[in-house]
Amino acid sequence: MTLRIFPITPEFAAEVGDVDLSQPLSGTVEQAIKAAFWQYGVLIFPDQQLSAEEHLRFARVFGPLETSIAVHQPQAKLRLAAEFADVSNLTVRDQLWGEDSRARLFALGNRLWHTDSSFRQIPAYASLLYARSIAPIGGHTEFADLRAAFDALPPDQRAALRGRVLEHSIFTSRAKLGFHDFAQAERDALPPVQQVLVRTLPQTGRESLYLASHAGRVIGLPDAEGLALIDALTTHATQRQFVYTHRWRVGDLVLWDNRCTAHRGTEFDDLRWRRDYQRVSVADVANSCAQAQLTLGP
Numbered sequence: 001m002t003l004r005i006f007p008i009t010p011e012f013a014a015e016v017g018d019v020d021l022s023q024p025l026s027g028t029v030e031q032a033i034k035a036a037f038w039q040y041g042v043l044i045f046p047d048q049q050l051s052a053e054e055h056l057r058f059a060r061v062f063g064p065l066e067t068s069i070a071v072h073q074p075q076a077k078l079r080l081a082a083e084f085a086d087v088s089n090l091t092v093r094d095q096l097w098g099e100d101s102r103a104r105l106f107a108l109g110n111r112l113w114h115t116d117s118s119f120r121q122i123p124a125y126a127s128l129l130y131a132r133s134i135a136p137i138g139g140h141t142e143f144a145d146l147r148a149a150f151d152a153l154p155p156d157q158r159a160a161l162r163g164r165v166l167e168h169s170i171f172t173s174r175a176k177l178g179f180h181d182f183a184q185a186e187r188d189a190l191p192p193v194q195q196v197l198v199r200t201l202p203q204t205g206r207e208s209l210y211l212a213s214h215a216g217r218v219i220g221l222p223d224a225e226g227l228a229l230i231d232a233l234t235t236h237a238t239q240r241q242f243v244y245t246h247r248w249r250v251g252d253l254v255l256w257d258n259r260c261t262a263h264r265g266t267e268f269d270d271l272r273w274r275r276d277y278q279r280v281s282v283a284d285v286a287n288s289c290a291q292a293q294l295t296l297g298p
Contacts, residue, residue, distance in 0.1 A: 003029055005036050012145040013042040013244040021045055021253060022054045030061050037062075037126070038203040041261050042143050042244060045253040048130070052278075055130055055253075056083055059280040062126045066117060066281040069170065072189040080278060087129060087277040089270040099271055102181060109173045110265045112213035113144065113238055115258045116281050119170040119214045121193045124258040125284040132276040134248045138268030139275055141246045142238075146209040147260045149237035150198065158207075164197040165219040165289060166230065172216035194219065195288045197233075199259055208260035209237055210288060237262065248277075259284070 004017040014036055019029065037043055050058075059065055065083045070076050077092045089097050089104065097104045117124035129141070150158065169192040171182060197218070199210045211234050218226030245266075246254060256263065258281075268275065285291070 003032050005032075007040065008044075008244060012040060012148065012242075013044070013143065013246075014040040015044045015046065017046070019045065021048050021058045022050055024057070025061070033061070037255060037257060038201070041145060041147070041257045042246075043255045044246065045255070046249060047251045048253045049251065050130055050253065052081060052084070055128065055278065055280060056081075058253075059126075059128050059282055062282040063285075064283050066120075066124060066283050069190065072186045073183075083280055085279040085281065087265075087279050089273075089275050096271060096274065104270065105177075105179050105181070106174065108177055109179070109213070111267065112173055112176065113234055113262045113264045114173060114212040114214060115210065115262050116279075117258070117283075118195055118210070118212040119168045119173075119190060119193060121287050122283050122285075123195060123288060124281040126255060126282040127258055127279055128253060128255045128281075129277055129279040130253045131248045131250055132278065133274050134250055134277075135268040135270075135273035135275045137273070138266055139248065139273075140266045141248070141254070142264050142266065143244045143246065143256060144238045144262045145242045145244075145260070146211060146237055146262055147201075147206050149233075149239075149242050150207050150209045152242075153236070158198075161209075161233075162198050162207075163294065165194050165294060166197050166210075166215040166226075167192050167217040167219065168195055168212060168214040169193070169216060170214060173213040176213060193287070196292050196294060199288055199292070201257075201260060206260070209233060210259065211237055211262055234262075259288075 003019050006015045067082050068085050071082055079092045080086050091097055116127045170190050199208050215230050218229055
């Protein structure tokens with residue numbers, strides 16, 4: 001049966017049907033999925049039945065896999081293999097976490113608008129999130145189209161933003177929530193990095209904002225002015241006309257392009273409802289500044 005693509009909007013987010021990701025894919029199907037990924041930014045594959053290895057195998061279609069930052073946490077005990085980000089509210093004993101658990105307080109940062117791993121020197125290219133169990137109420141994921149958001153800016157503002165560089169850090173986003181409980185080893189493993197503010201996507205030639213809650217400084221601007229610019233652009237980019245809200249079903253696998261989308265999880269009763277989502281992220285080819293041939297700032 002031929003792969004079917006059903007756009008949710010003409011240019012952003014699409015559902016993909018008639019494909020079983022538990023099976024190896026032909027080269028033709030892989031290329032069709034990649035083409036849809038570059039066009040729509042977010043792809044939803046409903047009703048998948050995937051083992052961990054099948055999830056990883058499909059992710060490798062897009063490139064080399066990242067290792068979870070949880071490996072840098074002191075005395076880390078992982079519930080999943082190191083290639084997975086554990087986007088759940090479960091402990092290593094498969095029980096609901098406690099209200100004051102470190103994992104819970106850290107994970108609250110996922111409710112801020114972000115793009116995965118922009119705080120790494122080589123950020124994430126694609127992410128693939130798979131729902132094994134869902135909360136009956138809440139717990140949606142919102143995605144913002146940062147390409148459309150850039151296109152909607154006035155021409156003079158677009159010109160002024162090209163070539164700008166932001167400093168990103170995982171500790172910046174967590175500090176916004178008052179979370180500072182990091183060991184020195186974690187800070188040493190994840191130093192601040194620089195990423196461009198406007199990216200050009202090589203497969204389509206489209207330009208896109210590259211924004212995340214991890215961004216805390218605009219290179220070359222006073223701190224207060226830089227933060228005001230980041231906040232204003234984030235507010236602009238996450239207006240309702242740029243946002244798709246995904247309401248999860250068990251078995252959904254959602255694939256998104258981190259280079260041109262931002263996302264956030266919405267609130268749910270995480271002390272009552274079991275929610276088991278597992279994410280694999282694929283590393284980009286290089287730092288975004290290197291790809292744009294920009295010189296890093298101080």
